[in-house]
Amino acid sequence: xxxxxxxxxxxxxxxxxxxxxxxxxxxxxxxxxxxxxxxxxxxxxxxxxxxxxxxxxxxxxxxxxxxxxxxxxxxxxxxxxxxxxxxxxxxxxxxxxxxxxxxxxxxxxxxxxxxxxxxxxxxxxxxxxxxxxxxxxxxxxxxxxxxxxxxxxxxxxxxxxxxxxxxxxxxxxxxxxxxxxxxxxxxxxxxxxxxxxxxxxxxxxxxxxxxxxxxxxxxxxxxxxxxxxxxxxxxxxxxxxxxxxxxxxxxxxxxxxxxxxxxxxxxxxxxxxxxxxxxxxxxxxxxxxxxxxxxxxxxxxxxxxxxxxxxxxxxxxxxxxxxxxxxxxxxxxxxxxxxxxxxxxxxxxxxxxxxxxxxxxxxxxxxxxxxxxxxxxxxxxxxxxxxxxxxxxxxxxxx
Ligand SMILES: NC(=O)c1ccc[n+]([C@@H]2O[C@H](COP(=O)([O-])OP(=O)(O)OC[C@H]3O[C@@H](n4cnc5c(N)ncnc54)[C@H](OP(=O)(O)O)[C@@H]3O)[C@@H](O)[C@H]2O)c1
Numbered sequence: 001x002x003x004x005x006x007x008x009x010x011x012x013x014x015x016x017x018x019x020x021x022x023x024x025x026x027x028x029x030x031x032x033x034x035x036x037x038x039x040x041x042x043x044x045x046x047x048x049x050x051x052x053x054x055x056x057x058x059x060x061x062x063x064x065x066x067x068x069x070x071x072x073x074x075x076x077x078x079x080x081x082x083x084x085x086x087x088x089x090x091x092x093x094x095x096x097x098x099x100x101x102x103x104x105x106x107x108x109x110x111x112x113x114x115x116x117x118x119x120x121x122x123x124x125x126x127x128x129x130x131x132x133x134x135x136x137x138x139x140x141x142x143x144x145x146x147x148x149x150x151x152x153x154x155x156x157x158x159x160x161x162x163x164x165x166x167x168x169x170x171x172x173x174x175x176x177x178x179x180x181x182x183x184x185x186x187x188x189x190x191x192x193x194x195x196x197x198x199x200x201x202x203x204x205x206x207x208x209x210x211x212x213x214x215x216x217x218x219x220x221x222x223x224x225x226x227x228x229x230x231x232x233x234x235x236x237x238x239x240x241x242x243x244x245x246x247x248x249x250x251x252x253x254x255x256x257x258x259x260x261x262x263x264x265x266x267x268x269x270x271x272x273x274x275x276x277x278x279x280x281x282x283x284x285x286x287x288x289x290x291x292x293x294x295x296x297x298x299x300x301x302x303x304x305x306x307x308x309x310x311x312x313x314x315x316x317x318x319x320x321x322x323x324x325x326x327x328x329x330x331x332x333x334x335x336x337x338x339x340x341x342x343x344x345x346x347x348x349x350x351x352x353x354x355x356x357x358x359x360x361x362x363x364x365x366x367x368x369x370x371x372x373x374x375x376x377x378x379x380x381x382x383x384x385x386x387x388x389x390x391x392x393x394x395x396x397x398x399x
Pocket of ligand 1: 071072073074075076077078096097098102122140141142143144145151156180181182183215216217218219220
């Protein structure tokens with residue numbers, strides 16, 4: 001397989017002056033990555049649907065021709081995007097900032113040598129250039145819905161996206177740029193995270209008008225930070241806090257569908273270029289209804305504490321005030337996140353005339369069933385058992 005792709009590289013990917021970058025400008029020695037090797041010098045057209053070298057039947061050991069750099073690959077959505085890209089024989093470059101543990105689960109998703117972890121520092125332009133040097137596709141999944149002492153909403157969600165787009169434009173060989181934003185992103189949102197996401201969309205589309213912007217709703221899946229957080233909380237304290245009266249509506253989406261949308265946008269004939277897609281699930285839930293589904297699945301009594309928004313904001317405020325005032329990092333806000341509380345004061349639904357999953361040829365999954373099967377692990381006594389009266393089963397009553 002390796003030999004085949006090397007042969008293909010020599011045969012099809014001839015040097016193009018636009019992507020030969022001077023080694024001296026790199027933070028990381030590019031000689032180590034063999035960037036001058038003809039294999040890494042692409043002739044793929046910078047705009048529009050370029051010529052991709054394809055080989056094989058389309059499976060893991062094929063060559064899709066895509067050399068995709070996935071910023072944010074170590075996150076929740078990242079693993080599904082990497083898996084779907086690697087499964088079709090793409091080479092996936094995985095920039096990471098942490099230790100080996102951050103990316104090691106990704107290596108197994110592709111054929112030998114097809115998933116390539118690359119240490120980088122998003123604040124260092126040269127290291128971003130080094131990561132992007134060999135790519136023909138850039139996917140930006142980087143984002144964070146809480147601030148830390150080191151990184152503000154604006155830097156992670158907007159500044160970095162803008163930087164990636166600028167470098168991708170300079171690169172000249174990037175065929176597709178996919179920016180993953182967030183449903184509800186708007187300059188007038190009460191949430192700074194959503195404002196930053198809206199600013200990032202504008203900056204990316206200004207730099208690369210052919211970029212595709214995907215706005216997923218809250219994502220649900222094995223590693224999600226909504227149902228898992230609620231289930232943990234429910235197991236520990238026997239209730240779930242609902243902000244307001246739990247009537248805020250939203251459209252949670254299965255994470256695998258969002259990853260499929262990323263790949264569909266890459267593989268289409270160019271129709272998704274320069275467009276914004278809103279990716280919500282097929283059902284609308286209120287917060288309360290989704291919490292009911294969670295309780296039903298983990299077979300615990302549904303108990304809620306309704307917290308009025310002003311009280312929730314007051315409870316979340318100390319972290320925000322202290323964040324840059326104390327000389328040590330503060331705990332990650334899982335439930336009492338002020339910015340998220342601000343965001344849920346309004347419904348977040350796919351707008352009426354928006355392009356959606358269907359325009360990418362994908363029918364999103366309903367949440368009940370397989371997508372939330374991971375919640376079974378929270379059942380008392382194991383997946384087959386439960387403790388609710390409705391189930392009529394208790395671990396103690398069984399032989
Ligand atoms: N999760 C949702 O429900 C949801 C809903 C709508 C939109 N989105 C958006 O979809 C994208 C992917 O979401 P996700 O849930 O997969 O996010 P995630 O799990 O939080 O992963 C975010 C990724 O960004 C990286 N990252 C964050 N801050 C960074 C920083 N300061 N420097 C370098 N890397 C940084 C993380 O790297 P480390 O692993 O090193 O931290 C990780 O790879 C994000 O843009 C998010 O805003 C998410």
